[in-house]
Amino acid sequence: MTDRDTSRTLAHPEAAEIRLEGVLHALSDPVRLSIVLDLAASADDLACSHFDLPVTKSTTTHHFRVLRESGVVRQAYRGTTKLNALRRDDLEALFPGLLDSVLTAAAAEAERLTST
Amino acid sequence: MTDRDTSRTLAHPEAAEIRLEGVLHALSDPVRLSIVLDLAASADDLACSHFDLPVTKSTTTHHFRVLRESGVVRQAYRGTTKLNALRRDDLEALFPGLLDSVLTAAAAEAERLTST
DNA sequence: CGACTCCTTCGACACCTCTCGTACCATGGG
DNA sequence: CCCATGGTACGAGAGGTGTCGAAGGAGTCG
Numbered sequence: 681m682t683d684r685d686t687s688r689t690l691a692h693p694e695a696a697e698i699r700l701e702g703v704l705h706a707l708s709d710p711v712r713l714s715i716v717l718d719l720a721a722s723a724d725d726l727a728c729s730h731f732d733l734p735v736t737k738s739t740t741t742h743h744f745r746v747l748r749e750s751g752v753v754r755q756a757y758r759g760t761t762k763l764n765a766l767r768r769d770d771l772e773a774l775f776p777g778l779l780d781s782v783l784t785a786a787a788a789e790a791e792r793l794t795s796t
Numbered sequence: 797m798t799d800r801d802t803s804r805t806l807a808h809p810e811a812a813e814i815r816l817e818g819v820l821h822a823l824s825d826p827v828r829l830s831i832v833l834d835l836a837a838s839a840d841d842l843a844c845s846h847f848d849l850p851v852t853k854s855t856t857t858h859h860f861r862v863l864r865e866s867g868v869v870r871q872a873y874r875g876t877t878k879l880n881a882l883r884r885d886d887l888e889a890l891f892p893g894l895l896d897s898v899l900t901a902a903a904a905e906a907e908r909l910t911s912t
Numbered sequence: 913c914g915a916c917t918c919c920t921t922c923g924a925c926a927c928c929t930c931t932c933g934t935a936c937c938a939t940g941g942g
Numbered sequence: 943c944c945c946a947t948g949g950t951a952c953g954a955g956a957g958g959t960g961t962c963g964a965a966g967g968a969g970t971c972g
Binding site for chain 2: 932938
C-alpha cells in the first residue's frame with residue numbers, strides 16, 4: 681500500500697465519546713502520567729519504544745491501551761513501530777484548560793518531590 | 797466544651813503530602829465527582845447528609861474518606877453531623893487551575909450528556 | 913528465506929475498589 | 943435515661959487494575 685496507514689488500524693473513541701472520568705482515571709496512574717508528560721514535552725509523535733518505563737513491554741502495551749481507549753492519545757502503526765500523539769485538540773475542545781493544568785501540576789509536583 | 801472541635805478529629809494529609817495522582821484518582825469516580833461538584837457549587841460547608849447519592853450510607857462514608865485522604869476535602873465533626881468543605885486554597889496552591897478546569901469540564905460534560 | 917525488532921495476546925496473580933448489610937458508637941433532645 | 947439521628951467499622955463479594963512471563967504475529971532488513 682502506498683498509503684501511510686501501513687495496515688491494521690486501532691480503535692479510538694470519537695471525541696464525543698470521551699468521558700471526563702475516563703480521562704482522569706487514565707491520568708491517575710504514575711506510569712501513564714509520565715507517558716503523557718513525555719508526549720506533551722516533545723510536541724510530536726513518539727514511538728512506544730522511545731519511553732523508558734519501569735515496567736515490562738506487556739505492561740507498557742496495557743498502559744498505552746488505557747490511554748488510547750480513554751481518548752487521551754491517538755496511536756497509529758508506522759512500519760513495525762507504533763506512534764503515539766496526545767489528542768490535544770479534542771481534549772481542549774471538550775475540557776478547556778484541563779490538560780494544561782494537569783501537565784503544569786505534574787511538572788510542579790515532580791519538582792516539588794525532587795526537592796530543589 | 798465551648799470550642800467547636802466537638803470531639804474526635806479526622807486525619808487529613810498536609811498540603812505538602814497531597815499527590816496529584818491521588819487527587820485525579822479521587823475525582824475519577826462519578827459519585828465523588830458529583831460530591832465535589834455539589835461542594836463547589838454551594839461555596840460553603842455541607843453536611844454528609846445533604847447529599848442525595850445513589851449509594852448506601854456506608855458507601856458514602858467510603859467515598860468521603862477517599863476524598864479526605866487524597867486531600868480534596870476537609871472534614872470536621874459538628875455535633876452529630878460531619879461538615880465537608882473543598883480544600884480550594886491548598887489545591888490551588890499546589891495545582892493552579894486544576895480544580896477549576898475539572899469543575900468546568902464536569903459541568904460541560906454534564907450538559908453535553910443531557911443533550912441540549 | 914531467515915533473523916531481528918517491535919508490539920500484542922494470553923493466562924495468571926496479587927491487590928485494590930466499589931458496593932452492600934449488619935452491627936455499632938456518639939451526640940443531642942425529650 | 944433512653945431513643946432518634948448521623949455517621950463508622952467490619953466483613954464480604956463482584957469486578958477491575960497493574961504487573962509479569964511466555965508465546966506469538968507483523969514488518970523490515972540482510
